[in-house]
Amino acid sequence: MIDILIIGGGASGLAAAVFSKQTAPAAETVIAERLPRTGKKILSTGNGRCNLGNLRLSRDNYHGSVDAMDVISRTPSAEEFFRSLGVLTFSDEQGRLYPYSGAAATVLNALRQRAEALGVREECGFAVSDIAQKKDCWLVRAEDGRMLECRRLIIAAGGHADPKSGTDGTMLRILRDMGYQAAKCCPAVAPLKTDPALLKGLKGIRARCRVEAVAEGKHLHTEEGEIQFTETMLSGICVFNMAWLWGRYGEKLRISTDLAPDMSHDEIYSYLREVRDMSGGAPVSELLSGMFRKELALYLTKAALRKKDIPRISRLTDSDLSQVADTVKRLSFPVTGCAPWQNAQSTYGGIKASCIGSDMSSKLHKNLWFCGEIADTAGDCGGYNLQWAWSSGILAGTNAALSLKGGKR
Ligand SMILES: Cc1cc2nc3c(=O)[nH]c(=O)nc-3n(C[C@H](O)[C@H](O)[C@H](O)COP(=O)(O)OP(=O)(O)OC[C@H]3O[C@@H](n4cnc5c(N)ncnc54)[C@H](O)[C@@H]3O)c2cc1C
Structure with missing residues (x-):
């Protein structure tokens, strides 16, 4: 034996x-x-x-x-x-x-x-x-x-x-x-799923950021690192370390990203005002192009200004710029699931x-x-x-x- x-x-x-x-x-x-x-x-x-x-x-x-x-x-x-x-x-x-x-x-x-x-x-x-x-x-x-x-x-x-x-x-x-x-x-230690409609335009983008997990109004966990966006999921080590929270909170879980963790809202806002002053006739799509890669800059501007149809940076109000700064600091995704075991x-x-x-x-x-x-x-x-x-x-x-x-x- x-x-x-x-x-x-x-x-x-x-x-x-x-x-x-x-x-x-x-x-x-x-x-x-x-x-x-x-x-x-x-x-x-x-x-x-x-x-x-x-x-x-x-x-x-x-x-x-x-x-x-x-x-x-x-x-x-x-x-x-x-x-x-x-x-x-x-x-x-x-x-x-x-x-x-x-x-x-x-x-x-x-x-x-x-x-x-x-x-x-x-x-x-x-x-x-x-x-x-x-x-x-x-x-x-x-x-x-x-x-x-x-x-x-x-x-x-x-x-x-x-x-x-x-x-x-x-x-x-x-x-x-x-x-x-x-x-x-x-x-x-896995990616998290979110609403694919929110990821349109983000697929393939990687960005340095601070990620926060929240549920039931409570802050649960913060990580810093590189987030990666796929067609259906949020990925990268900073997200992997939050996957276990899906097991505890399920669909109550949200992931919020801060894409400029080393800048305050006010610093971003002042920078955007400078950009507006220098913008000449530049289109709104160029607003964040000095801060982020083209696709991410465009996504954030669109997400912040929603359906407003403003053609030129010079036409943006202070409130519009503050909203863009808000979106850079806090882009939130509902968690709809976890990646498969594979x-x-x-x-x-x-x-x-x-x-x-x-x-x-x-x-x-x-x-x-x-x-x-x-x-x-x-x-x-x-x-x-x-x-x-x-x-x-x-x-x-x-x-x-x-x-x-x-x-x-
Ligand atoms: C892609 C990948 C990368 C990773 N990278 C890291 C890393 O860099 N650092 C880190 O700390 N962790 C990492 N991990 C996690 C780490 O590998 C695991 O947590 C660790 O290997 C678990 O060890 P274990 O012995 O419990 O199980 P395993 O290493 O999974 O071994 C279990 C073994 O049991 C056998 N087995 C299962 N069921 C049966 C059965 N019914 N009969 C007979 N045999 C059976 C399996 O074939 C397997 O060989 C990684 C995991 C993966 C998948």
């Missing part, structure tokens, strides 16, 4: 495998992975560069019932973890950590090589469809009827995001049937804290642990999700192994 079986060979499953085998070297440790190889998602992280952690970690970066920072604070940092695997890292000005090589493949190779050197066995092409506890062991069945039996089970099967890398939420369904409470899932990087929701102990063990079943995205916590964009995957995997793997020896950390 297998001593420790890990369902899912992604980021958290590989970290769990390395730490369980380091803690209990004699224990037979196996990863059951549905895809032909482990770690597929890791290769596409950080646009192939793998943003594997962040030096500036705080509770504000995690959303959900599980206290991610409590787990992270009790495990090695991402820098230390990868140094112990022989991988050097560097950080950028926002504290984001990357492998020194700049290649996600370095991260995956190091994890797989260490797991292999320690003697972790991989059962690939094993898509778990059912698990059951029988006395002191777990029976884990695959879709094709194969069966594995183990003493300790770690579930590291991820959430729903990016289903092409093996994560379709099967394990969450199985766990719900076993009595686990799971917070409703929605895409996190476009999401993480999952908001999952197994609730009420079912998971602080050592990542199950509160409902003996000899069962969880790690990674399957738990109800979603990190912001910037290395926070992988940091959670490594830390929760390390803790689950260590504790599953210690339990074989009768201990826990």
